[in-house]
Amino acid sequence: MRGTLVILFFVVGRLYCQTLGNFVPLTFDSIEPLWVHYSYDSTIIGHQIPNRRDLNAEFDGYGHVYTSHDIELRPLIKDGFFYKVSKTIYDADVSGGLIEKIDLSNGQVVWNNTFDLRTENDREFIARSIIKGNQLILFNIRITTVLPVFPLPVVAFADLYTEGVLKIRYYNLETGELEKLIDADSNDPTVKKIKSAEQFSCRLNILNDSLLEVLDYRLDDSTGSRLMIDTLDYQGRYVNQSDTFYSDIKNVDWLDSYWTEAYKVMKDEEDDIYWIDFYVPGDFTTDTARAHMKVLEPGGDKRIIELPFIDPELVQSWVILDVEGDYLLMGTLLFENKVDYYLIAKEDGALIQKYRIDKNIDVNHPIINQDGSLIFPLSGIKENGKYSLDIYKSENETIKLKFQFRHSVPNYQIVPASMVQLENENYLVSVMVTEVLPNNFLRGRFMTDFLISPEMLEKGIVSIQNPLKVQGRDDALIFPNPTNGNISIQFHAKKSGKVQVINLEGKTILEKDFKNETSLYLDLSGQQSGLYYLKVFERESYLGYPIFLKP
Numbered sequence: 266m267r268g269t270l271v272i273l274f275f276v277v278g279r280l281y282c283q284t285l286g287n288f289v290p291l292t293f294d295s296i297e298p299l300w301v302h303y304s305y306d307s308t309i310i311g312h313q314i315p316n317r318r319d320l321n322a323e324f325d326g327y328g329h330v331y332t333s334h335d336i337e338l339r340p341l342i343k344d345g346f347f348y349k350v351s352k353t354i355y356d357a358d359v360s361g362g363l364i365e366k367i368d369l370s371n372g373q374v375v376w377n378n379t380f381d382l383r384t385e386n387d388r389e390f391i392a393r394s395i396i397k398g399n400q401l402i403l404f405n406i407r408i409t410t411v412l413p414v415f416p417l418p419v420v421a422f423a424d425l426y427t428e429g430v431l432k433i434r435y436y437n438l439e440t441g442e443l444e445k446l447i448d449a450d451s452n453d454p455t456v457k458k459i460k461s462a463e464q465f466s467c468r469l470n471i472l473n474d475s476l477l478e479v480l481d482y483r484l485d486d487s488t489g490s491r492l493m494i495d496t497l498d499y500q501g502r503y504v505n506q507s508d509t510f511y512s513d514i515k516n517v518d519w520l521d522s523y524w525t526e527a528y529k530v531m532k533d534e535e536d537d538i539y540w541i542d543f544y545v546p547g548d549f550t551t552d553t554a555r556a557h558m559k560v561l562e563p564g565g566d567k568r569i570i571e572l573p574f575i576d577p578e579l580v581q582s583w584v585i586l587d588v589e590g591d592y593l594l595m596g597t598l599l600f601e602n603k604v605d606y607y608l609i610a611k612e613d614g615a616l617i618q619k620y621r622i623d624k625n626i627d628v629n630h631p632i633i634n635q636d637g638s639l640i641f642p643l644s645g646i647k648e649n650g651k652y653s654l655d656i657y658k659s660e661n662e663t664i665k666l667k668f669q670f671r672h673s674v675p676n677y678q679i680v681p682a683s684m685v686q687l688e689n690e691n692y693l694v695s696v697m698v699t700e701v702l703p704n705n706f707l708r709g710r711f712m713t714d715f716l717i718s719p720e721m722l723e724k725g726i727v728s729i730q731n732p733l734k735v736q737g738r739d740d741a742l743i744f745p746n747p748t749n750g751n752i753s754i755q756f757h758a759k760k761s762g763k764v765q766v767i768n769l770e771g772k773t774i775l776e777k778d779f780k781n782e783t784s785l786y787l788d789l790s791g792q793q794s795g796l797y798y799l800k801v802f803e804r805e806s807y808l809g810y811p812i813f814l815k816p
Contacts, residue, residue: 291698291713292673294651296724298715299691300372304351306363306379336391340685340693343396345369347693348438350394350403351712362391364401364436369687372716376441380434389432392459393469400444403434404469404477406459409451428458431477431501449501456501470532475499482530482540488512489519492530492540492561513569514544514555520745521547523581533588533611536563541583541595547744548753554578558593558614570614575607586631592617594631606631606639606664622657622664631659632684639664642681642694647701650675654696656725668725676701682712692717743799749815750790754801756783762803766812768792789814 291301341348347367366375388408395402408429435445449456459479460467470478481493489512496504523545530540543556554577558570575597582598586606593609606620620639631641645653648671656668672679682695698711742755754764759781766775766789774792779785789797794816 287700288709288711289674289677289698291679291696291711291715293654293670294673295670296717296721298717298721301713301715302367302372302374304349304363304365304712304714306361306377336394340683340695341394341396341401342369342687343438346375347714348394348396348401349714350391350401352391362389362403364441366438366441367714369693369716372714378436378441378443380443388429390429393471395471396438397474399438401436401438403436404471405432405434406430407432407448407451409458428460430456430458431497431499433499447499453502455503457495457497457503459501468530472496476504480530480532480538484519484522489514489517489544490529490542492538494538510559510561510567512542512544513557513559514542517544517546517552518550519544520749521550521552523547523742523744529583529585531585531588537561537588537611539585539588539593539611541585543577543580543583545577545581545583554580556580556583558595570609572607572614574616574619575605606659620659620664632686640667640684642684644678644680645669645671647678652676652678652701654679654681656722666727668722669727670725672698678707690719692719692722743812748789748812750788750792752787752789752799752812754785754787754799759783760803762801764802765800767798767800768795 288303290303336350336352341350345368347365347369349363349365349367351363351365352361362380363377364379365377367373368375390406390408391403392406393404395404406429408427410427410429430449430451431447432449433445433447434443436442437444451458457479459469460481467482468480470480472478475498477497477499479493479495479497481495482490483493484490491512492510494508494510498504529543530538532538538561540559540561541556542559543554544552545554546552556575556577557572560568560570562568579599579601580597581600584596584598586594586596588594588611591611593611595607595609597605597607599605604622606622608617608619609615610617631639639659640656642654642656645655651671651673653669653671655666656670657664658667659665678699678701680697680699682697684695685693687693693714693716695712695714698713699707700709702708742753744753744755761780761782763776763778764785764787765773766787768774774797775787775789777785777787789812792814794814797812797814799812
């Protein structure tokens with residue numbers, strides 16, 4: 266089996282202050298990386314957007330460069346150079362783009378190019394990036410949905426209401442200059458309106474120099490999950506009629522089910538499409554959980570991979586992590602706040618290995634080593650004012666903390682984005698460093714890449730029997746969303762505070778206090794359909810969630 270490659274982390278539920286932040290270099294107590302690179306965009310210093318959503322947010326060159334790992338699972342590397350495509354951020358929405366060519370031998374920037382992805386009347390969302398010949402090609406979605414006036418995280422939850430048309434940018438690898446631009450005609454009825462929901466539910470697959478494929482995976486209230494496949498040309502026009510595949514799970518209450526936007530569909534190098542057909546019953550139904558894997562082959566043949574080694578009643582969320590070579594890697598987040606990883610043979614669905622981590626974390630994309638073991642970093646807990654980067658590795662059937670590197674500067678949390686082992690065996694690690702304020706708000710996003718050797722990794726070895734606690738999720742589970750009016754809020758532990766529901770005009774339409782509760786129920790059935798914002802307060806901080814009320 267080929268050893269590589271990927272780690273990806275989903276960071277949701279936190280609100281980042283739109284202030285400059287206090288940039289500090291990333292340094293560790295125990296090692297000095299071979300090099301450290303900080304993404305920087307000088308064009309957004311002092312940037313302001315002149316519309317009603319402007320909250321007088323301040324911008325510096327560092328603090329609002331957004332991550333690139335949600336554009337590609339694997340970093341774009343060619344001939345010893347790392348081509349990093351990033352988003353810049355305004356109120357969790359896209360405001361610009363940054364391309365950097367980084368020399369992997371020393372971390373120096375050969376060139377960078379910035380471009381505006383958002384004006385007062387237009388927005389653009391980076392969907393995919395590839396290298397073809399001597400060009401870096403960006404496949405973007407130019408948003409055609411009207412911009413909401415209320416400052417909500419539009420792109421982060423764009424699957425609810427946002428769509429657009431294809432826009433392709435061609436950049437020269439040597440100079441970074443824009444050489445070609447293709448912009449689809451949004452008024453052409455043959456041009457597809459594409460969901461801008463990132464890779465979680467809508468994914469672009471590049472087929473060749475003139476065609477691409479749109480995989481749109483979503484939950485339908487009556488039929489359950491469904492997968493729609495469209496082939497488009499580079500003008501965004503339909504080449505074929507939509508192929509739609511429906512769930513095989515019948516006679517269940519899909520309205521009362523747990524549903525998360527994550528990787529449920531992946532395509533391998535042989536063009537086989539793998540997707541998880543699952544049902545996780547909610548709290549108000551007697552239906553039983555069930556799940557299996559569906560495989561769609563290029564010739565139109567379909568087959569089922571059963572998963573008898575997994576008890577679906579224990580699973581809260583299902584994720585496909587990788588489908589390379591002869592193996593498929595999938596993960597399950599359990600209701601008991603543990604994560605199981607399964608290495609499965611693609612041909613017959615046989616279980617090769619199972620791993621478990623007894624932690625309350627999201628399901629992450631680990632590196633698969635040559636021997637089949639897994640390795641991935643997590644955000645560590647705070648000790649003596651300093652946060653750590655914790656690297657876990659599988660041993661037998663468990664995943665344990667093996668290496669730990671603590672930030673030298675207090676109150677700066679390290680949030681891993683990706684980790685890749687290069688051909689020379691060094692590790693390229695990408696992280697977000699953010700300042701943690703006394704009220705637990707996070708200020709600034711300082712996107713950082715660094716290179717460490719295997720010998721440096723060993724310097725962080727942890728000689729303890731019991732793994733340290735990791736920085737886990739502390740947000741709530743909101744379902745169903747979209748909703749017909751009734752909303753359930755589930756906490757991971759007993760909490761006290763209050764909830765508010767705010768409409769698009771900024772008015773509070775519902776407020777409710779709670780004390781020592783693990784769950785809450787809200788009734789919005791008397792409100793108009795549309796988008797609302799839910800705030801869950803605890804002490805002096807809060808977490809925010811968009812809610813969509815269906816007609």
